Amino acid sequence: MSASILFDVDSTLLDRESFEELIRLATPDPAVLEQVALLSRLAMEGTISFQESLSKRIALSAFTRQHVAQICHQLADWISPGMKELIAKLQAQSIRVWLVSGGLQEIITHCALLLKIPKEQAQGAKVGWSEDDMPIFDWQDALSQSKVLGAQALAAQFTSPTIMIGDGWTDFEVFSKGVANYFVAYTQWVKRPQVIAAAQAHNQNIAQNSQELEAILDRLVFGAFAPATS
Numbered sequence: 001m002s003a004s005i006l007f008d009v010d011s012t013l014l015d016r017e018s019f020e021e022l023i024r025l026a027t028p029d030p031a032v033l034e035q036v037a038l039l040s041r042l043a044m045e046g047t048i049s050f051q052e053s054l055s056k057r058i059a060l061s062a063f064t065r066q067h068v069a070q071i072c073h074q075l076a077d078w079i080s081p082g083m084k085e086l087i088a089k090l091q092a093q094s095i096r097v098w099l100v101s102g103g104l105q106e107i108i109t110h111c112a113l114l115l116k117i118p119k120e121q122a123q124g125a126k127v128g129w130s131e132d133d134m135p136i137f138d139w140q141d142a143l144s145q146s147k148v149l150g151a152q153a154l155a156a157q158f159t160s161p162t163i164m165i166g167d168g169w170t171d172f173e174v175f176s177k178g179v180a181n182y183f184v185a186y187t188q189w190v191k192r193p194q195v196i197a198a199a200q201a202h203n204q205n206i207a208q209n210s211q212e213l214e215a216i217l218d219r220l221v222f223g224a225f226a227p228a229t230s
Contacts, residue, residue: 003217004158005090006151006180008166009101009108009124011044011189013115014078018107019057021078022071026063036060045192046169050102050146051139054125058137065133072110079114080188082206087115089210095217096121096159100151102143102170104135123154147171151179163216165209172198182216184209 010017023036036057043053087097098121101108105124112122126141143150147170155162164171164180167190175183176198185192185199186209196202201216203209 002094002159004096004098004160004162005213006098006100006158006162006164006174007087008164008168008171008186009099009103009111011167012165012171012186013080013083013099013111014075015080015189016078018071018075018078018103021074022063022067022104022107023057023061025070026067027061032060044168044170044190045194046173050170051144054102054137054144055139058135063135065129065135068104068106071107075107075110076114079111080206082210084115086206086210086213087117090213091116098154098158099123100143100147100154100164100174101125102147102150123150146173148173148177148179152177155179161217163213167192167195169195169198171195175200184212184216 007013010019017040020036020040024033039053039057042048043050090097097117099108099112099117101124103124105126108122108124109119112119123143125144126138128136128138130136137144139145142153151174161181162179163182163184164174165184165186167186172183172195174180183199185195185202187196187202187204201212203212
């Protein structure tokens with residue numbers, strides 16, 4: 001079956017926001033954590049741009065490469081229950097699974113390793129490191145600017161139909177801007193009313209997500225996207 005499914009990572013593939021956990025580890029100040037969570041929420045609700053949210057969260061933080069490594073060691077415990085089995089099932093049907101995220105590339109790459117997703121199909125915000133292991137973000141990188149720009153930069157590699165699954169407004173925009181053919185809001189960990197209202201479907205758990213994906217793929221592959229027959 002020719003299809004690509006694009007998974008958001010934080011609060012979808014994972015049961016939490018990895019950047020918030022990174023800040024919690026590096027800067028365990030409740031006031032800072034509250035501000036970081038607010039900035040994340042505003043971006044996911046579409047109130048501020050992703051780049052504004054990311055740049056302000058970085059300014060509040062003091063994480064190093066060692067902190068990122070510590071987060072990577074915990075990722076296996078944060079994968080949403082049933083997600084590993086769902087991705088294996090999709091791959092067994094020759095569906096291309098992608099991770100498309102505004103999270104740090106090192107974290108997204110490690111998620112892909114745990115889920116046996118090719119690393120070139122796991123894309124996040126690119127970051128380098130200074131001599132003292134502080135992050136240096138590449139603001140010219142598409143995914144550091146917005147998920148839409150990142151998805152657009154990758155679009156030529158997606159097979160059709162393309163389905164975006166995620167919890168945030170930035171995920172919906174991948175569909176609304178024409179990169180994906182379908183958008184599923186994933187609401188097990190976070191429920192955003194405006195995202196649910198805009199989505200063509202929404203799922204509250206992996207079992208429901210699996211059933212919904214089967215139905216969507218049947219409609220898209222054998223319906224509107226099926227080749228015409230004479």
